Amino acid sequence: MVLVKMKITAEAFLGTRVRQAVVTVPAYFNDSQRQATKDAGEIAGLQVLRIVNEPTAAAIAYGLDQQTTEQRAVEQNILIFDMGGGTFDVSILQIQDTIFEVKATAGDPHLGGEDFDNRIVDF
Template sequence: MVLLKMKETAEAYLGTKLNDAVVTVPAYFNDSQRQATKDAGTISGMNVLRIINEPTAAAIAYGLDKKGSGERNVLIYDMGGGTFDVSLLTIEDGIFEVKATAGDTHLGGEDFDNRVVDFCIQDFKRKNRGKDMAGNQRAIRRLRTQCERAKRTLSSSTQATIEIDSLFE
């Protein structure tokens, strides 16, 4: 159902029918998970030409298949909302070989958000004579929103500021 919606969205954007697809999967997917993904593509009405690992797709998107000559080892990491994956690829003559992959299915952007929120709560408490906002859900929600915004800013900048007016009385 999700793939069908994605296909329809892509067709509407491109203004043409799509028949073929290359589908990406996490590098740690086993054969049955890859086959299930391929089957889902077929059910959505697409001819799945190939299933490739997400790190390989990232390397291709970055143009690593066209840069330089000779064998190169490339480390690619993918920090998702709730997962962290790392793959080591060898690239030679446009051929990608996954040498190793590892990850943590319980580590991702949300964990960073939580750590920054916890840090800010403790920092606020230290700077405001022991005032503890931990029990104030509204303050925590506002703080979390700003921490997430700061995290996104840090994706393209070297610093970010978290400022919230009237956060906690």
């Protein structure tokens, strides 16, 4: 299982036991798939604290949660494009005071970054 391997890898790198995790999933995952991911985490020995859409995780990684006090005070609507290897996901987030609220999300599992790369190469 992927989460078991990730847990083992994280523990080896950190040199300590890992008990909790935040797991990202594609934007197009439905509730059943999200629950199955959470269940897989528990089977791997992890308490899954949160399931986060990949576009939301990308926004956090980009640093949108690290804005100045003045920037945080203003409500912002952000459009995130996530062109993964095999999927294309889009999310609209509303951010204020470091609270991320997903307003809308959609994905196409048949279109992604690899598809764009191939089209550019063919061009």
